[in-house]
Amino acid sequence: MTxxxxxxxxxxxxxxxxxxxxxxxxxxxEMFAELADKWSLLILMSxxxxxxxxxxxxxxGVGGVSRKMLTQSLRNLERSGLVLRTVFPETPPRxxxxxxxxxxxxxxxxxxxxxxxERRARQMLAAREEFDAAHPEGSR
Amino acid sequence: MTxxxxxxxxxxxxxxxxxxxxxxxxxxxEMFAELADKWSLLILMSxxxxxxxxxxxxxxGVGGVSRKMLTQSLRNLERSGLVLRTVFPETPPRxxxxxxxxxxxxxxxxxxxxxxxERRARQMLAAREEFDAAHPEGSR
DNA sequence: AGACCAGGTCTCTGATAGAGACCAAGCATG
DNA sequence: CATGCTTGGTCTCTATCAGAGACCTGGTCT
Numbered sequence: 348m349t350x351x352x353x354x355x356x357x358x359x360x361x362x363x364x365x366x367x368x369x370x371x372x373x374x375x376x377e378m379f380a381e382l383a384d385k386w387s388l389l390i391l392m393s394x395x396x397x398x399x400x401x402x403x404x405x406x407x408g409v410g411g412v413s414r415k416m417l418t419q420s421l422r423n424l425e426r427s428g429l430v431l432r433t434v435f436p437e438t439p440p441r442x443x444x445x446x447x448x449x450x451x452x453x454x455x456x457x458x459x460x461x462x463x464x465e466r467r468a469r470q471m472l473a474a475r476e477e478f479d480a481a482h483p484e485g486s487r
Numbered sequence: 488m489t490x491x492x493x494x495x496x497x498x499x500x501x502x503x504x505x506x507x508x509x510x511x512x513x514x515x516x517e518m519f520a521e522l523a524d525k526w527s528l529l530i531l532m533s534x535x536x537x538x539x540x541x542x543x544x545x546x547x548g549v550g551g552v553s554r555k556m557l558t559q560s561l562r563n564l565e566r567s568g569l570v571l572r573t574v575f576p577e578t579p580p581r582x583x584x585x586x587x588x589x590x591x592x593x594x595x596x597x598x599x600x601x602x603x604x605e606r607r608a609r610q611m612l613a614a615r616e617e618f619d620a621a622h623p624e625g626s627r
Numbered sequence: 628a629g630a631c632c633a634g635g636t637c638t639c640t641g642a643t644a645g646a647g648a649c650c651a652a653g654c655a656t657g
Numbered sequence: 658c659a660t661g662c663t664t665g666g667t668c669t670c671t672a673t674c675a676g677a678g679a680c681c682t683g684g685t686c687t
Contacts, residue, residue: 366605369533371551375608379601385523393509402634411511413676418635428614438684439633449607449614456603459596461519465506467589468515474568474589542665553645558666578653579664629687636681643674650667657660 378427382453386412386420391446392461394430395454399445429453518567522593526552526560531586532601534570535594539585569593 368379381387386409393408394400400408406417421444424430429450435441446454508519521527526549533548534540540548546557561584564570569590575581586594 366608368601368604369529369548369550373608374612375605376550378608378611379529379604380525382604383523383525383528383600385520388523389509389519408509410509410516414635415637415677416675419675426615426618427611428618429611434634437633439631440635440682442634449610452607453600453603456596456600460523460593460600461508463593463596464508464519464522465515467592468506468513468518470589471518471567471569472514475566478566478568554666555646555668556644559644574665577664578651579662580652580666582665631686632684634682636679638679639677641674641676643672645672646670648668648670651665653663655660655662657658 381423381427384420386416387424388457388460390417390420390424391429391450391454391457394444394446395451395458399443401441401443405444424450521563522567524560526556527564528597528600530557530560530564531569531590531594531597534584534586535591535598539583541581541583545584564590 365373366375367373368376370376389409389412390405393405397404397408402417402421405421406412406414409417412420421430421432425432425444427449429447431445431447433443433445435443505513506515507513508516510516529549529552530545533545537544537548542557542561545561546552546554549557552560561570561572565572565584567589569587571585571587573583573585575583
């Protein structure tokens with residue numbers, strides 16, 4: 348029995364599951380919830396693919412991210428120990444972000460997800476068109 | 488040179504990148520953006536770990552998901568060809584969701600991400616506490 | 628004296644997630 | 658007969674959140 352199965356098939360109404368992303372109250376779910384969003388994942392992928400980058404490089408690299416969300420996501424990743432933020436006290440200021448070992452581990456799992464999406468995007472778009480054609484609009 | 492690198496290091500201001508999740512206007516980014524959210528990923532993981540499930544089983548399985556978000560995410564996954572929805576015209580109705588090959592492929596990439604989070608949650612929480620202690624509140 | 632740079636923060640507004648009520652069809656119960 | 662129960666949703670309302678754009682800091686260049 349795997350982790351999920353023990354945690355989920357059982358009828359025990361235990362509130363404090365220790366290692367179950369499926370359990371609403373589990374710390375791992377909390378972590379999962381804040382890592383599993385597009386900006387955090389793209390940032391990890393960018394740092395993994397292109398190495399250490401400064402704030403503005405990341406902003407250019409991750410197309411469409413706002414300064415606000417970039418700051419927020421980076422702070423989050425830093426706080427959780429995935430990313431290292433280094434400030435060089437020059438003028439104009441220079442701030443460089445890099446993966447820490449924990450972040451590198453995760454990035455290596457996330458990268459395939461990105462590549463898969465790139466490979467399969469066309470196929471998924473085709474499926475969408477087919478679906479939309481089959482379900483004109485006001486069905487169901 | 489990998490996909491990301493060709494797409495990003497170049498100075499060419501090409502708007503229509505074909506396979507680049509980093510490009511705001513690329514179709515693969517669009518797909519990535521709607522797959523990379525916690526509910527969709529958890530649903531894929533649940534279907535992958537526990538096999539075909541009906542709506543209410545999924546709702547119980549994926550702790551904390553609202554009927555609204557469950558419907559929305561499932562519809563999305565179905566539309567993109569990742570999930571198959573089967574209605575059995577009984578009463579009360581029975582609707583079963585299962586992975587299609589495309590979805591199974593993706594789920595196999597997503598599962599490790601979930602397990603990693605479960606393994607590392609404790610470590611990340613510790614990092615958070617350390618960070619919060621080092622940055623009392625009104626720093627920066 | 629302006630203007631510019633990087634790396635942010637602040638404010639305001641439109642989109643979005645979640646809570647909870649409602650619904651339809653058919654069966655079981657009182 | 659009227660009620661209540663079931664599943665798989667939808668509808669509405671509100672709290673939260675993401676994005677756009679203005680502003681800030683402070684040192685250097687013109």
